[in-house]
Amino acid sequence: MFKIVFSRVFILLFVFIIINNLYSAVQFQSPTDNPYTKICDGIATQEFSSTHKGIDIWNGLGWPIRAAENGKVIFVGTVSGYGCTVVLEHADGYFTRYAHLQADPDNKTMPLDAPVSGTAIIKGQIIGHQGNTGKVKGATGIHLHFEIRTGWEYGTAKDPRSFITKCLPNNGKSKKRGGPGGDQPDETYDFEDESFPDVSTENKTYMINNYIGVLNEGYSLSSSIMICSNWHAISLVEANNIVPLLLEDNCRILFIPTGGLYGLSDSLFFKSQLEEYVKSGGVIVCFAQQHGYDYKVLPKGEELGAFGWLEDMSCQNASVHIDVDSPIFAGQTRVEPNVNVDG
Numbered sequence: 001m002f003k004i005v006f007s008r009v010f011i012l013l014f015v016f017i018i019i020n021n022l023y024s025a026v027q028f029q030s031p032t033d034n035p036y037t038k039i040c041d042g043i044a045t046q047e048f049s050s051t052h053k054g055i056d057i058w059n060g061l062g063w064p065i066r067a068a069e070n071g072k073v074i075f076v077g078t079v080s081g082y083g084c085t086v087v088l089e090h091a092d093g094y095f096t097r098y099a100h101l102q103a104d105p106d107n108k109t110m111p112l113d114a115p116v117s118g119t120a121i122i123k124g125q126i127i128g129h130q131g132n133t134g135k136v137k138g139a140t141g142i143h144l145h146f147e148i149r150t151g152w153e154y155g156t157a158k159d160p161r162s163f164i165t166k167c168l169p170n171n172g173k174s175k176k177r178g179g180p181g182g183d184q185p186d187e188t189y190d191f192e193d194e195s196f197p198d199v200s201t202e203n204k205t206y207m208i209n210n211y212i213g214v215l216n217e218g219y220s221l222s223s224s225i226m227i228c229s230n231w232h233a234i235s236l237v238e239a240n241n242i243v244p245l246l247l248e249d250n251c252r253i254l255f256i257p258t259g260g261l262y263g264l265s266d267s268l269f270f271k272s273q274l275e276e277y278v279k280s281g282g283v284i285v286c287f288a289q290q291h292g293y294d295y296k297v298l299p300k301g302e303e304l305g306a307f308g309w310l311e312d313m314s315c316q317n318a319s320v321h322i323d324v325d326s327p328i329f330a331g332q333t334r335v336e337p338n339v340n341v342d343g
């Protein structure tokens with residue numbers, strides 16, 4: 001009898017421990033990602049450091065800010081330096097803080113579309129919008145300052161990078177403090193004498209609604225960083241999800257990164273999606289691929305003749321042959337001159 005009771009208690013305890021662990025494991029998402037569409041919405045413009053207790057993410061004015069995890073609202077209002085701010089409490093003693101939020105035009109001390117303090121929030125729910133309240137560089141300093149904290153009165157800041165593993169490219173501008181996100185809300189740092197890129201608010205708002213799709217194949221991260229560094233919003237798209245990108249989000253440009261077509265050249269589904277995308281008004285910008293035959297998956301690709309970089313001789317010595325005389329070749333003493341040939 002004792003033995004049976006003991007084992008039941010043991011099993012119950014074991015089940016409780018498993019359920020408790022499942023229930024409490026926090027899994028934060030980037031607060032600028034839309035969980036229902038794409039990944040990689042947002043560029044990290046300033047990383048976590050000893051003097052910067054969060055990560056700065058730039059998308060543009062009014063971009064929806066979403067709860068990084070299920071939780072409860074414990075603060076809504078204005079904090080010195082942080083501006084309009086929302087703080088959520090999560091399982092396992094974690095807290096997230098969302099700062100510089102856009103202010104409610106009717107009550108400048110409250111974030112626009114802010115949730116009510118004390119209410120439960122589900123992951124991905126909109127809790128505010130990207131703005132430039134608090135200590136940022138004026139009208140152009142639009143970004144989200146996002147913190148993950150623990151401890152008494154959420155006094156211990158953690159690096160959000162160690163929780164958010166999905167891509168949040170850093171465009172490298174964070175080293176030169178001054179880009180959007182060049183804030184220091186935890187200190188009394190003054191930005192007034194720093195230079196700042198001249199990107200108008202109107203331009204950014206345009207970019208939100210006109211982001212560039214980047215195929216998430218090949219050197220997609222390098223391509224994303226290149227586009228992001230020109231202050232353009234991007235969204236990584238999967239090879240099996242191109243047409244919805246165009247139709248739902250009206251994305252007009254699709255970048256195919258270097259090597260992005262590798263392994264896709266025989267996919268009729270991928271080809272049909274690209275054709276539908278172009279027929280619907282989309283533009284494809286395709287970078288160099290490994291093989292010439294990779295290009296045939298592009299719309300009208302059968303008519304394209306090209307060498308991939310693996311097939312390209314990349315040689316210089318006697319690399320071309322002059323077949324027909326022309327004034328262009330005046331001064332040439334050889335019929336097979338040395339010319340750099342690439343791609």
Ligand SMILES: [Zn+2]
Binds near residue numbers: 046181183184
């Ligand atoms: Zn910040």
